[in-house]
Every structure is written in C-alpha cells, then in structure tokens.
Amino acid sequence: MKVEQIYTGCLAQGAYYIVSENEAAIIDPLREVKPYLERLEKDKVKLKYIFETHFHADFVSGHLDLSKKTNAPIVFGPTAKPEFDAIIAEDNQVFKIGKIKIKVLHTPGHTLESSTFLLIDEDGKETAIFSGDTLFLGDVGRPDLAQKAGEIDEKDLAGMLYESLQTKILPLDDSITVYPAHGAGSACGKNMQKETVDTLGNQKRTNYALNQPDKESFINEVLDGLTAPPKYFGMNVAMNKGGYESFDQVLKKGNNPLSVEDFETLAEETGALILDTRSASVFHKGFVPNSINIGIKGDFAPWVGAMIVDVQQPILLVSDEGTEEEVITRLSRVGFDNVLGFLDGSFDAWKNSGKETDEIRxxxxxxxxxxxxxxxxxxxxxxxxxxxxxxxxxxxxxxxxxxxxxxxxxxxxxxxxxxxxxxxxxxxxxxxxxxxxxxxxxxxxxxxxxxxxxxxxxxxxxxxxxxxx
Incomplete structure (x- = not known):
C-alpha cells in the first residue's frame, strides 16, 4: 500500500494518491490531471475510484477530466446532488482498492454532503482518515458556506459539524493518521497549523475545536472570528457541482500569443482585464496602463479569486516569458477559464512599440x-x-x-x-x-x-x- 499527499502550496490544498496492488484511488484531485495520469502510468496501476470529500469552494477539482480520461467513477458522500454521473455513497459504505478498503463516513457540517474517508489496510486495521474540510490540523472546516436562507444557518451547520466529529471522528483510535484537504493559508479555516499530516491523538489534545466542553461552546468558538468568505467561492462550488470546460481546452484557448496590436485591440473590444503576473519589484517600474498586478510567485490563485471574483471575466495576460502555461493552469484551479491570450514578448514588447506605459511610485x-x-x-x-x-x-x-x-x-x-x-x-x-x-x-x-x-x-x-x- 502507498499513500502520497500531493500538496499545492499556493492553494494550501492536499490531494491524495493511494495504491494497493494494481489499483489506485485519488482523493480531491486538482484541476490539471496530467500529474495523476503520469503516476498511474509509472506505477502501472488502474484508477478505480475518484473520491470527492465535498463540493469544494476554494478550487475547481479535476474529478470530471480525470474520470473522462480513465473511466474511473466519481464518488461523493450521502446527500450530494451533482449534475453529472457519480456514485452517491451511503454512510459506512465500503469501497475496495486492491487489498485495502475505504469506508465512507458522512460528516456534514462544513457542507451537507461533506464526508470523511477512512482507510482500512490489508490487515483490516483502520489506519488513516482523509478528512476533507471536516477536520483540519488545529481547526475544523468553516460552517458558514452551505447556508440556505430560511432553512439552515451557520449555527445549524456548526451543530451538525459538532455531531459529526463527536460520533464519527473522535471515537477513532488515536494512532490514526489525519490527512486534511487544507493547511495554513487556506480561507476554509481560521486557525490551521503549518503541518499537513498529524495523528488523530495529537489533534484530540491540541485542536481547540475538539476540546470544547459542550455543543454550545463548540458552536460559539468555531463561529467566532470568521471573516466573510471570498466571493468567488460560490462560483467554484457551482463548477464542481455542475461541470466545467475541459482543462485541455482552457489551456489551448489561453496559450495564445498576441502581438502588441492584437493585444490592444482585443482589450478594447472585449473589455478584458489585463492581469500582469510579474513580480511587484518589476511591475511598478513600468506596465500596460490599467493592468492589475498579482504576482505568480505568491498566493496567486486565491488572490485572483478574491480580487477578480467573476470567473467569467475575460483576461489578457502580461507574464514573464515562459510562464504563460503555468499562469493559465493556476488560474484554472480557481475557475478562471476565460483567458484570451498573452502579450507575446511580455511588457518589453509593449514598451518597445512606443505605446503608453504607466508606473507606481x-x-x-x-x-x-x-x-x-x-x-x-x-x-x-x-x-x-x-x-x-x-x-x-x-x-x-x-x-x-x-x-x-x-x-x-x-x-x-x-x-x-x-x-x-x-x-x-x-x-x-x-x-x-x-x-x-x-x-x-x-x-x-x-x-x-x-x-x-x-x-x-x-x-x-x-x-x-x-x-x-
């Protein structure tokens, strides 16, 4: 058996690749699926299942593209209602991968369909949980994202989360490894530790949310200090639930070099936002007027989501030469698929053409x-x-x-x-x-x-x- 955490720093997100004998499972894959396909080919194994802990809000999952390329079914927890074919598991349902098993624990609270996946090894021992946004290291998932006006509010969800933790997670053995969906820096929690793997026993001792004396205290502590979620979250949920354009097509469309003249014309005709992803130290010295600077070498994708918000917004890129594909990929991770192209030759081409430039003191x-x-x-x-x-x-x-x-x-x-x-x-x-x-x-x-x-x-x-x- 092999368990690999595939951690993406700018999203503070963990996907998981699990292999037993000649079969594999992947949990919460990122949008671009090539790295997973390469692992499957290298290990000479077949992807049997794609597990989704919930409908993610902070990134667009690669479940659909991965399923189409491998024919592996997508598995959600109870009550999930995706707008595409998927297995909607029952609580405690067990899935076999090679000699191991994954048991579905329905743990609503962060969202209504949120589930934790319990890994049972070849000897029948419960060894790990893939806790999604139910349990983080040092925190629990925020319970304010799945509210329904007039039906269910954040206190109701926090109460559900408390029950999920008390009845499904805390009774598990202290030796179990906790593999969360996010770490420090994610907007899905408020007090996450920098570590990305821990034991459940240590979390029982150190996680403030697991050490509240009663349900009311838990609700108050978990809700205290929550800031408003980024406004793009709802759009990402809709894409994860309803479907999206293939990443291959998004990359093909966006990886489009444009001359200075075509870049300028397209900006005027489409109202596209000009996104300059160069470093701040370079950007301030000169840029295309009205450009927005969000440097690729930083928490790029979350800040794009927070600042631009509308995933349908047409975008034109000014990037360091050779980084265009990386930029398009990282934009797609948070649902910004409408990249029209990039300035060929980067800002130097614009400057050398004699076009107007701007700078910041x-x-x-x-x-x-x-x-x-x-x-x-x-x-x-x-x-x-x-x-x-x-x-x-x-x-x-x-x-x-x-x-x-x-x-x-x-x-x-x-x-x-x-x-x-x-x-x-x-x-x-x-x-x-x-x-x-x-x-x-x-x-x-x-x-x-x-x-x-x-x-x-x-x-x-x-x-x-x-x-x-």
Missing amino acids: RISAEEFANEFSENVKVIDVRKETEYEAEHINEAYSKPLAYINDWVNSLDNAEHFYIHCAGGYRSMIAASILQSRGYRNFTEVDGGFNAIKKTEKFPLSNFVCQSKTL
Whole structure:
C-alpha cells in the first residue's frame, strides 16, 4: 500500500494518491490531471475510484477530466446532488482498492454532503482518515458556506459539524493518521497549523475545536472570528457541482500569443482585464496602463479569486516569458477559464512599440522613514489579525480583501502611503487603486517587515497573532 499527499502550496490544498496492488484511488484531485495520469502510468496501476470529500469552494477539482480520461467513477458522500454521473455513497459504505478498503463516513457540517474517508489496510486495521474540510490540523472546516436562507444557518451547520466529529471522528483510535484537504493559508479555516499530516491523538489534545466542553461552546468558538468568505467561492462550488470546460481546452484557448496590436485591440473590444503576473519589484517600474498586478510567485490563485471574483471575466495576460502555461493552469484551479491570450514578448514588447506605459511610485522603508511625520496618512492592507498584532500608530486598517468596500472612501486630493507585510499585497492594492484613478499615493517596498527593522516608527504594542484569531 502507498499513500502520497500531493500538496499545492499556493492553494494550501492536499490531494491524495493511494495504491494497493494494481489499483489506485485519488482523493480531491486538482484541476490539471496530467500529474495523476503520469503516476498511474509509472506505477502501472488502474484508477478505480475518484473520491470527492465535498463540493469544494476554494478550487475547481479535476474529478470530471480525470474520470473522462480513465473511466474511473466519481464518488461523493450521502446527500450530494451533482449534475453529472457519480456514485452517491451511503454512510459506512465500503469501497475496495486492491487489498485495502475505504469506508465512507458522512460528516456534514462544513457542507451537507461533506464526508470523511477512512482507510482500512490489508490487515483490516483502520489506519488513516482523509478528512476533507471536516477536520483540519488545529481547526475544523468553516460552517458558514452551505447556508440556505430560511432553512439552515451557520449555527445549524456548526451543530451538525459538532455531531459529526463527536460520533464519527473522535471515537477513532488515536494512532490514526489525519490527512486534511487544507493547511495554513487556506480561507476554509481560521486557525490551521503549518503541518499537513498529524495523528488523530495529537489533534484530540491540541485542536481547540475538539476540546470544547459542550455543543454550545463548540458552536460559539468555531463561529467566532470568521471573516466573510471570498466571493468567488460560490462560483467554484457551482463548477464542481455542475461541470466545467475541459482543462485541455482552457489551456489551448489561453496559450495564445498576441502581438502588441492584437493585444490592444482585443482589450478594447472585449473589455478584458489585463492581469500582469510579474513580480511587484518589476511591475511598478513600468506596465500596460490599467493592468492589475498579482504576482505568480505568491498566493496567486486565491488572490485572483478574491480580487477578480467573476470567473467569467475575460483576461489578457502580461507574464514573464515562459510562464504563460503555468499562469493559465493556476488560474484554472480557481475557475478562471476565460483567458484570451498573452502579450507575446511580455511588457518589453509593449514598451518597445512606443505605446503608453504607466508606473507606481515605490520607496524603501528607509525612504519612508525620512518622509514620515505624525501628519501623514498610512493605509495598512494586511489582514485584521496582522494589524491587531502590531502596526504603525495611527495607521488605518484597510485589508486588501475588502478593497472594493473601502476604495470609494479615499480622498484623491490627500496623499497617503500604503503597505502590507512584504510588498506583494500592497502592490496588488496599488495597481487596483491606480486603475480606478487614484494616483496620489506611495507604496512601501518590503512592507511592515522592512518598516519595523528601521526602528524609526511609532508602533503599537506587539500582541501574538494566535491570540487575536
């Protein structure tokens, strides 16, 4: 028997590849299925089942493409109602893969169909759970995504989650390995550990959600501090439930080099968003006017989802040469399939053609220190928990995730400085602001990390971030 966790850092997502004898199973596959097909071919095994723990909200699963290419059936837990052929398992139903078994444990709470898959080895021993978004390391799945107006609310779902954990998960042996669907950085939980594998026994001891004295306390603690989920989540659920275009077609359509003239014409005719995926350190020096910068070397896909939201939005790419296929792939993971093409020759081609360019004023933390006074306006776009832990005194907390809510409150006549933790998020914010006509600002390179090192700014008292969750 072999169990492999295939972890994708930018999504903080774990897929699982399981082999026994000449058969395999894959749990929660990513959108691009080539890596799984290569593993199957290398191991000379047949994919018997594709298991989905639930209808994912934060990424588009590869279940449909993988099923079409392998003829393996897709398995969901009880109550799931996909709009395509699938096996809807019963609670406690057992599936055989080679000499091992996978038992379906219906664990509603994160969503109504959420299920945990219990791995039983060749000797009949229960050895691991693939817990999806039911149980994370250090946390549990947020119970506010599957609400139904007038029928079921987040407290109802949290109560279901409590019962699922108490009756299906906690009675299992402490030695069982926990393989969750997500780790730290995912928006599907609020307090996840950086580790991606643990024992159930350790989680019973250390996970705050598993150590509540009663159901009411559990509900209150799990719901406390939840921020609004990213707005693209619902669209990803719809794609996972209803179907989507083949990734092969998405890649073929998007991997389309465009001349400067064709790029400009297509942008004007389609209203496409120009997405520049180069690093912030390069972008700010020159870019196609009205471009939005979300660097590929960062939490790219989640920020695309949070900032662009509409998965149908036409997109034109400006990327470092040779990275276009990677960008299209990572966009597809969160459902952004409508890439029309990319600027052939990247920004240099645009610049060398004599077209108009734009830039953003970026200064170092030391330069910021020299310009700083008590009267300047500072906008901190980090998360609330980061701000609460420590910030420049009198700085305004304006998290990037909510930029559409606060952007119209800005006074373009008043200059301000903008920063995040390291410069990635503040450049996203800066590009959005500039595309909407706000130009009277300066972005700080290196963000709060660099600002703090100068030791020249009045800062709030430090509070451990774990205490502010």
